[in-house]
Amino acid sequence: MPIYNPPLRDMRFVMHEVLKVADEYQAMPRHAEVDVDTINAILEEGGKFAAEVTFPLNQGGDAQGCTLDKTTHEVATPQGFKEAYHKYVEGGWPSLSCDPDFGGQGLPIVVNQAFYEMLNSANQAWTMYPGLTHGAYEALHAHGTEAQKRMYLPKLTSGEWTGTMCLTEPHCGTDLGLLRTKAEPQADGSYRITGQKIFISAGEHDLVSNIVHLVLARLPDAPAGSKGISLFVVPKFRVNEDGSLGERNGIYCGGLEHKMGIHGNATCQMVLDGAVGTLVGQPNKGLAAMFVMMNAARLGVGIQSLGLTEVAYQNALAYAKDRIQMRSLSGTKAKDKPADPIIVHPDVRRMLMTAKAYAEGGRALAMYSALLIDRELSHPDEKVRKEAAEMVALLTPIVKAFLTDNGWIATSECLQVFGGHGFIREWGMEQYVRDSRINMIYEGTNTIQSLDLLGRKILGNQGATLKKFGKLIGKLVEEEGVNEKMAEFINPLAMLGEQMTKFTTELGFRAFQNADEVGGAAVPYLRVAGHLVFGYFWARMAQVALREIQAGNTDPFYQGKLQTARFYFARLFPETAMLMRQARSGVKALMDTDAALA
Template sequence: MPTYTPPLRDMQFVLHEVFNVVEELKVCPPHAEVDADTINAVLEEGGKFAAEVAFPLNLSGDQEGCTLDKATHEVKAPKGFKEAYKTYIEGGWPALSCDPEYGGQGLPFVVNQAFYEMLNSANQAWTMYPGLSHGAYECLHAHGTEAQKKLYLPKLVSGEWTGTMCLTEPHCGTDLGLLRTKAEPQPDGTYKLTGQKIFISAGEHDLAENIVHLVLARLPDAPQGSKGISLFLVPKFHVKADGSLGERNGIYCGGIEHKMGIHGNATCQMILDGAVGTLVGQPNKGLQAMFVMMNAARLGVGNQSVGLTEVAFQNALAYAKDRIQMRSLSGAKAKDKPADPIIVHPDVRKMLLTAKAYAEGGRALLTFCALLLDKELHHPDEKVRQDSADLLALLTPIAKAFLTDNGFEATNHCLQVFGGHGYIKEWGMEQYVRDARINMIYEGTNTVQSLDLLGRKVLANNGATLKKFGKLVAALVEEEGVNEKMAEFINPLAYLGEQMTKFTTEIGFRGFQNPDEVGAAAVPYLRVAGHLVFGYFFARMASVALKAIAAGSTDPFYTAKLQTARFYFAKLFPETATLMRVARAGSQVLMDTDAALA
């Protein structure tokens, strides 16, 4: 049976020592009074909920899965999920970073992000039920009418109702411009929606009394493609003017997807049969409104993989210390035993350190992204808000794709540490691999994220936003460049920073001549960008650790942080050289292959 301990010390390090979030947010009026003690206390209690309530349901939820009553279209979540959700509501957790106007606690989003990492470590499938609700809240908060906000937001904030995002259809995949769901205007200002949606996470369940579906559909006179998509709010049960529930709406679950992983979450095929909804935002501008939820979900998916990486690492590390097998190549280390613990073997350490580095780098990146979001929403300086929004837009596809690629690699490594036992269900490791695999697919596949990064976020504005991040790197290089103890971290970071400009210009020039060049280079390009970002954060973390040691700290935490950073720069960061060579190999060897792919 796996175990889980919330990584509170590392969270506190990232929040307070690396990013100094309390000082950063003091200038933001809603967060001016938030202090470190409050943040730490919230996360400590959140860790208890994750470890003691959600985590014990992870294995059983995976084994039991969800069940659909085809006669009533009702779905039951695995045993214990409903009770855990009730405890979650009673603890006020859904309201953590929501607007106090609608019953929220008004804490920074960066706190909510850390809490959700722990939930994802504990039970990704369960966490998806409340996680999607927060995205629905964000979308309605930004684009809903006053009537919609008044009627729906308090219930989403309290957790009494949950939310979904109903995007794709059987023939669409990522290409939402192909969707066919229709929305017919009614005399009373509502719309009747008809169509089918698939892959809808938490689309139907018994955890909450109502489900608020945000549905993409077409109006009768809508133009073709993505420019003709509108967004509608479609509740499972009709909501009366006083907020009470009326009759069942015409949206229901037609089937549950049988999946490789996240069995505890109901991934549904949703049927809309004259379902009544109301318009969210402007007609034919639905994608813009939905992107609020989609971008929140992309950060959330990156967080899912960081959570899985952390819990897989914890269990693999414990196993490697306990499991004895063979002797160390450099001589017996446990002479009182018939064999040495497998942690003495270099390749076992490589696998463990890869997972540790990817967890800690991912935690730093997501904390930075969450801080950017808080500043984008609440900072009094318009330029800071815009710069924060620009950087967050640049980093979101990296957070989604780089972290989920890393998460799948890390969970596979952690399974490998267990050897044959990793392949057996009762150890829990194979579930982490299966659960991690979906994160590379949904909310826009990682290839789509790569195309978004290179095409829209970098080349579309001639690298202006990338240069903003480059300035952060350059400032750190200038600050620490004369520090000999930082040379092993700063020198490779500075070199890649210089190479990135030339690399981007070269790919952009090729893409201007032949757009397939962008498609061929996008995936390795994103991974290079991911390492640039990780390198920046690991250098910052190493700097903090060195300063703490220089000030007299004997806490082994700082030594461990330095050792992890050294491993990252020595064993993982050099991947960038190969990736750039792959990207520069061009598109011809991919596209001139009709005979090979006949």
């Protein structure tokens, strides 16, 4: 049976020792009373909920899956999911970072994201039901009318209702400009919406009394392409003026997808048959409004893989310490046993350390991104808010793609630690691999994220935002450049920072001559950018650990952090050289392949 222990010690390290979030919140009146003890207490209780309530349901939920009654179109979730959700609502967990005006607790995004990391480690499929609700909440909070906010936000905040995002259709995939779902205006100001949506996570289930769908559709006079898409809120049950539920709306689940993973979450084919909805935001501006939800979801997906990386690592580490097989190449280590624990073997340690380095680096990046969102939403200085929003835009595709790529690598490596036992269901490792695979696909495939990063976020503003991140690296290099004990971290980071400018300029020049060059270079480019960001945070974490050790702190945590930083820079960071060579090889070797692909 798998195990899971919330990584509270490492979370506290990142939040309080590296990022010093409580000090940051002193400058934000909304969060000025949020201190270290408050954050720690909330996360300790959140960790208990994840480990004790949702984690025990993970394997059973995967085996049982969801079932659709084709007569009633109702979906039953796996045994125990509904009871766990009720405990989640009773505990007030849905409202952590929501607006107090709608019943929320108004806590920082950092706290909510840390809680969600633990939920995803415990049970990603279950966590997707409340997780998507946050995106629906954010979209309505940003673009909804006052009537829509009054009608929906209190119930989404409390968790009494859940939300979804209904975007893609069978024929269009990521290219939403091709969608065909139609919205016909009615005399009362509402719309009748007809069409079909696919791959709708948590589209139908039995956890709550109502589901609030955010649906993209076209008005009759809409221009073609993505400029003719509008956003509508379409509840499963229509809502009366007094907030009570009215008649069943014309939106229902026509089928469940049979999937590789996340079996406990209902991935639905949704049919809209004259469903009544109301317009969110401006006509034909729906994609911009939906991007609020999509960006929140992209950050959330990165945290899904962060959670899976952590839990896979914990299980692989426990197994490697217990499983005996062969003797160490350098001599017997466990003389009282017929063989040594496999953790003595160098390559087993490589696999374990890969997962550990990706988990802890990912946690630092995810928490920093959440802190930036807190600045964007809550800092009183407009300049600070604007700069934070700009940096979030840069980091969002990296969080989504780099963390999910790394999650796939890490869960696979952790399965490998188990050998043949990892391939069978009993130990739970094969589920982590299967579940992690979808994270590289939905909310915009990782190739889409890479194109967004290189094409829009970097070349689109001549690398201006990237240069701002470079200034953070430059400041760290200036602080520690003469510290010999930091040289193994600072020198490679500084070198990549210098190379990144030339590398980006070169790709921009090629793209100016041939736009396909962006498509050929984008994926390796994003991984280079991911390592640049990870390298920065690993250097900062090493900096804190070294200072503690030099001050006489004997907590082995700091030695472990330093060793992980050394592993990262020695074994994972050098991937950047290969990636830059790939990107610089040009697009010809990719596109001049007609005969090969005939």
